[in-house]
Amino acid sequence: MKLTADEIGEFFKLYKSLIFYINTKKKLIDGLESPYDVDMSNDIAELRNFAVKDHSLIDSFVGENPFKFTDDELKTVESWKKGILSKFLIVKYDKDYTMFFHPETRRCYGVLYLNDSFGKMLGPYLPVHLETWIIPFNGKIIYDGLILSSPISFGSTLGKSVISEGMEAAVKYGVVTSFDMHEDKTASDEELLRFYMKTEQNRGKYWEEIDELSEKSPELEAVYHQEYGRYRSRKARAGLRKVGVSGFFGMIDDTVIAGAQSRKEFDKIVKGLVPKEKMDWIFYFKV
Numbered sequence: 001m002k003l004t005a006d007e008i009g010e011f012f013k014l015y016k017s018l019i020f021y022i023n024t025k026k027k028l029i030d031g032l033e034s035p036y037d038v039d040m041s042n043d044i045a046e047l048r049n050f051a052v053k054d055h056s057l058i059d060s061f062v063g064e065n066p067f068k069f070t071d072d073e074l075k076t077v078e079s080w081k082k083g084i085l086s087k088f089l090i091v092k093y094d095k096d097y098t099m100f101f102h103p104e105t106r107r108c109y110g111v112l113y114l115n116d117s118f119g120k121m122l123g124p125y126l127p128v129h130l131e132t133w134i135i136p137f138n139g140k141i142i143y144d145g146l147i148l149s150s151p152i153s154f155g156s157t158l159g160k161s162v163i164s165e166g167m168e169a170a171v172k173y174g175v176v177t178s179f180d181m182h183e184d185k186t187a188s189d190e191e192l193l194r195f196y197m198k199t200e201q202n203r204g205k206y207w208e209e210i211d212e213l214s215e216k217s218p219e220l221e222a223v224y225h226q227e228y229g230r231y232r233s234r235k236a237r238a239g240l241r242k243v244g245v246s247g248f249f250g251m252i253d254d255t256v257i258a259g260a261q262s263r264k265e266f267d268k269i270v271k272g273l274v275p276k277e278k279m280d281w282i283f284y285f286k287v
Helices: 005-026 042-053 053-062 070-080 120-124 154-174 189-196 200-205 207-214 218-242 261-269 276-281
Strands: 085-092 098-103 108-110 130-139 140-143 248-252 253-260 282-284
Touching: 005 042, 005 053, 005 070, 042 053, 042 085, 053 070, 070 130, 085 108, 085 120, 085 154, 098 154, 098 276, 108 140, 108 154, 120 130, 154 189, 154 200, 189 200, 189 207, 200 207, 200 261, 207 218, 218 248, 218 276, 218 282, 253 261
Parallel strands: none
Antiparallel strands: 085 098, 085 130, 098 108, 130 140, 248 253, 248 282
8 A cells, every 4th residue: 555646745845844954963974955855765875864863964954944944844754763774574465564573662553555556566475584664654654765675585384484473473462554553453362362372383483382372271172173174174175076075064183073955954963072161162164
């Protein structure tokens, strides 16, 4: 997801004005006679870095207001002091945002792009390692238009592990989509257990967490068996289809325990087969 055309225009107006202003103070780039001359390339990264490291430059820009911006526009520029210039890992392209994992804080940020999508700029293969400045804008999080990507090659195992760490952070604390968010989301034990059980990679990586959570309560023990049954049902479903069998089925762990033409019929059958305390262990599926 990206900003609207009007929002993009507004952002670049403010951003280029700030960069131009900093250049008048630092004299780094010759030939900049107005904000329109600011080229959105990594040549201006050093000027951008001054704004990040020395917030007094933003304060003086807001105080002097050399371009006669409105109060709301000045508040937008001032809010950029909340931004984060750092190295991130893109772990997911979502329809609403691109998920930036920040290893230092173990948090995920939902970042909107400007003109071209991150996938178009950086390619479809994840994770991607990059350095950029993420900043608030109109209640959302964007990047400042400058990206320094690193030619880091992640092998299959390492890449999956990095993505898993990012997704774990998203499940545990939620995805930060605004710098105005004051509290992290706190994931429930059930949410964490379902995440840890979701993929083979996760089950191998988080087996200790899985053991600990599944032993905390009968309810979490049931979640463990449901999720393991979900995983094993893929093979069972394929086998049933192969021999032309259809209907409503249930699994406990890796065993198909019963089948029927409908859930109602299945429930009648299974009550006489499965101990009452294990009814919640069943994973149900249709073929």
